[in-house]
Amino acid sequence: MSKSETGGENSANAVPGGPSPQGTGEQPPPDIDTSTPHVARMYDYFLGGKSNYAADREAAEQIIKVMPQVRNVARVNRRFLIDSVRWLVETAGIRQFIDIGSGLPTQQNVHEVAQSIDKDVRVVYVDNDPLVRVHAEALLATTPNTTVIEGDLRDPRALLERRELREHIDFSQPVALLLVAVLHFIDDTDEAARIASTLYDALPSGSYVVLSHATTAERIKGAQQEAVAVYNRANSGITLRSLAEVARFFEGLTPVGTGLTYLADWSLGDPPSPTRRDDGVVPLDPSTLRDIPGVCGVGRIDR
Numbered sequence: 001m002s003k004s005e006t007g008g009e010n011s012a013n014a015v016p017g018g019p020s021p022q023g024t025g026e027q028p029p030p031d032i033d034t035s036t037p038h039v040a041r042m043y044d045y046f047l048g049g050k051s052n053y054a055a056d057r058e059a060a061e062q063i064i065k066v067m068p069q070v071r072n073v074a075r076v077n078r079r080f081l082i083d084s085v086r087w088l089v090e091t092a093g094i095r096q097f098i099d100i101g102s103g104l105p106t107q108q109n110v111h112e113v114a115q116s117i118d119k120d121v122r123v124v125y126v127d128n129d130p131l132v133r134v135h136a137e138a139l140l141a142t143t144p145n146t147t148v149i150e151g152d153l154r155d156p157r158a159l160l161e162r163r164e165l166r167e168h169i170d171f172s173q174p175v176a177l178l179l180v181a182v183l184h185f186i187d188d189t190d191e192a193a194r195i196a197s198t199l200y201d202a203l204p205s206g207s208y209v210v211l212s213h214a215t216t217a218e219r220i221k222g223a224q225q226e227a228v229a230v231y232n233r234a235n236s237g238i239t240l241r242s243l244a245e246v247a248r249f250f251e252g253l254t255p256v257g258t259g260l261t262y263l264a265d266w267s268l269g270d271p272p273s274p275t276r277r278d279d280g281v282v283p284l285d286p287s288t289l290r291d292i293p294g295v296c297g298v299g300r301i302d303r
């Protein structure tokens, strides 16, 4: 591999025991398309990871150029995910997670956060990017109660019927469904709403949904158009929506804490807004949060 194919300086998401991260001069795994930017690998780059290739980094850098806050968006989004998972295990008593659009392994993966509280928590990761499966399988080789499926959110019924999912998840018990930074990769809003309700209908009362989504922001409209154009050249385009549009995916859920709100304002209740903690994942400066064009929320399925 040429030097230009090697990863960034940060080894944040080197996979312990897994395939060597990019940057060590190794070839990519077979059947991995490195010529087209992939949204999972661009996100990995935003987070400072090394599971990305030259095409991903070039695309990601084009976005950083017009929207420098995008790295913060990724970090604050991760903080939302981590805090939600911790709360779901510690406070809501959830012991099963389905994480769709899970992304490449990084720091504080869902199973690590959840199983550090209770080692018996079950986690199923789902992603349609084959590199996610390759890296996650290596990471999870010695991790019981956790599995990864290469599958597509666009066919939720097929996903729900997957044997690996059925073997791992007891659908008679509450489940947390994570749809974190993934529904914006479904371009049709009606279809995205249908996908969400198909998945919610499969879960028993007392289950939870954890959702985040990139939003439109009038103030940075031009930059967002340029960023969307870059995504349109990647393996998946992105569709930015307003808070009101994203609220359709939250319909029927009982909001927890602030409910569906901008990432900067989100809180599970008391103490408020853990996103303001300076723990290396998210910078302390709250003013940086104000620039973040994304919404998030946790909701409960009550029937």
Ligand SMILES: C[S@@+](CC[C@H](N)C(=O)[O-])C[C@H]1O[C@@H](n2cnc3c(N)ncnc32)[C@H](O)[C@@H]1O
Pocket: 039, 040, 043, 077, 078, 081, 100, 101, 102, 103, 104, 126, 127, 128, 129, 132, 151, 152, 153, 154, 179, 180, 181, 182, 185, 236
């Ligand atoms: C921005 S990353 C988010 C990762 C993680 N959920 C987080 O928020 O930190 C989006 C992930 O969704 C995956 N993805 C995009 N479209 C998908 C689809 N139709 N089905 C399954 N996964 C998808 C991408 O491959 C990528 O790994």
